Amino acid sequence: MEVRLTNRAAAPARLITCYEGEQPCTGDLPRLITQLIREMAEGEAFSPKFGTTLVLTPGQKEAPRHIVLMGLGKAEEFSAEKARKLAGRAFKEAKKLKAVGLDIDSAPLNGKIDSLELGRALAEGAMLASYKFDKYITGRKDNPVEAVYILGEGDALSQGINEGLALAEATNLARILTDEPANIMTPAHLAREAEEAGAKYGFEVQVRDEAGIRALGMEAFLAVARASDNPPRLIVMRHMGDPDSKEILALVGKGLTYDSGGLSLKPRQSMDGMKGDMAGAAAVIGAMSAIAELMIKANVVGVVAACENMPSGKAFKVNDIVGSMAGKSIEVLNTDAEGRLTLADAVYYAVAGEKATRVLDIATLTGAAVVTFGKITTAVLANDDAFYAKLQEASELAGERIWRLPHDDESKDLIKSDLADVRNTSKDGAGTITAGLFVGDFVQDKPWLHLDIAGTSWLTGEGDYNPKGATGVGVRTMFHLARELNK
Secondary structure (H helix, E strand, O other): OEEEEEOOOOOOEEEEEEEOOOOOOOOOOOHHHHHHHHHHHHOOOOOOOOOOEEEEOOOOOOOOOEEEEEEEEOHHHOOHHHHHHHHHHHHHHHHHOOOOEEEEEOOOOEOOEOHHHHHHHHHHHHHHHOOOOOOOOOOOOOOOOOEEEEEOOOHHHHHHHHHHHHHHHHHHHHHHHHHOOOOOOOHHHHHHHHHHHHHHHOOEEEEEOHHHHHHOOOHHHHHHHOOOOOOOEEEEEEEEOOOOOOOOEEEEEEEEEEEOOOOOOOOHHHHOOHHHOOHHHHHHHHHHHHHHHOOOOOEEEEEEEEEEEOOOOOOOOOOOEEOOOOOOOEEOOOOOOOHHHHHHHHHHHHHHOOOOOEEEEEEOOOHHHHHHHOOOOEEEEEOOHHHHHHHHHHHHHHOOOEEEOOOOHHHHHHHOOOOOOEEOOOOOOOHHHHHHHHHHOOOOOOOEEEEEOOOOOEEOOOOOOOOOEEOOOOHHHHHHHHHHHOO
C-alpha cells in the first residue's frame, strides 16, 4: 500500500471529519452530498466525539462512493496522536468497504498541529494500521486498499508524509521480526535480518559468533546461551551520521529469541508469547533502519545479544555464580531472570567496545511492568534527568507513553548478594525497578535509560493503528531521541 500527497480527490472512499460544535468539513463534495452529511452529523446516529464513526454510501457512481464520517472531538484538543488514530481507523473502515483507495482531507486538521507533524502522523497511522502478520496462512486475503491519499499541499506536509512512511516501515519491520515463530527466528536468523536491514537502509552491521563472544569475555551472556542447540550471536549496528562529534548513543535491545525460563522452567501458559522476548532487539533494528534511511545527523550504535534460554544438561543453574564482561560476579537465583544477564554484558560492551557516551536499553524484562502499567505505558528508569527529558520529548512525538520509576540506593540494596557482587533477583519486591537497576550497574556511570516494554510490546487485541500481536513499540521513540539529542 502507498500513502502519498495529492491535491485531487478521486478515491472511492473519503474521510470527512467533524469537530464538536462545528459543521463537517466537506471540501469540494457536491451540494447534495454535503447536505446529506450535515443532516447525518446532526442526527442521533452520530456524535462528534473523537473516534465516533458513521459510514454513508450515497449511491453515486462517481467518487467518492463511500463517505466515512468521523468525529474529532474538541478542536483545541486535537493532537498528532489523534491524527495517527484517525488515519488508522479510517484505513480500517476503507478496508471493510473493500475500497481500493481512501482520501483524507488534511485541510480541517492543518493549523491544529504543525504541518510536518500532521503529515508524519497521518502516514504513520495509515501504514501501521495496514500491517498484518499472515504469511503462514494459506488462502490469505490481500489488503484491498491500494493507496491512501492525503489531500493537501506544501513542502512541510510532504516531508512529514515521507518521514511517517519511513518510521512506519521501520516499525512494521520490528513487528515482523517479533511475530516470527522461534523455530524460524533463531539468533542466527535475527543476525541475518539485521544484515539485510543494514544493506537495505545503509548502516554497518558486524556479527560475532560464539567464539567471538567468548573472546570478549561475555560470560553472563554465554551462561544464558549455553543450553540451546541454536548458538548465540552478538549483533552490532553502526550509523555514524556525525563524524565530527564524539557523542555516541547506544541502543541496546534484549534479544532472547525464545525464553523457556531455563531450569526455572515457565509453566505452559507463561511460555505462550515467549517468541516475542526479543521485541527489544527488533525495535533496535527497526530504529537503526529509520535513523539510517532518514540520514539522521547523529552517531548511533545498536547492540543485540541474541540467544535462547533453554533447559538442558549444559544449562546454568540456580545458585551458580557467573562472571561478566565487566569483571563483576553475579549470583543466579532464578534462571528465568536471564534477560538482565545478557543486557549486562551488552550495555558494558556498548561503552567499553563502542565508546558510547549515552546508553538506552529496551527489553521485555519483567512481568511486574505488565502488572503495574498494563499494555499502555512503558516503564522507564533513568540515572540522568536531562537524558530522561529528551526521552519524554521523543515519546510525545512518537505517541508512545512512558512513566519514570524511582532510581534510588535503597532499591539497589535489594540486589546485593552475600556471595557475589550482585544477585539477579530482588530480595523483596520492586521487580521492575531492581531488574532495571541490575542492568544500570553495568553502564559505567554513563547517562542511561532503561525501557521495560514487557507490556507494551504485545497486544492481545487490535488498537486504532496497532495490530493484535507485536506492536513495534520503541522504534519511533528511539528515532526521535537520536534526532532530538543532536538539536
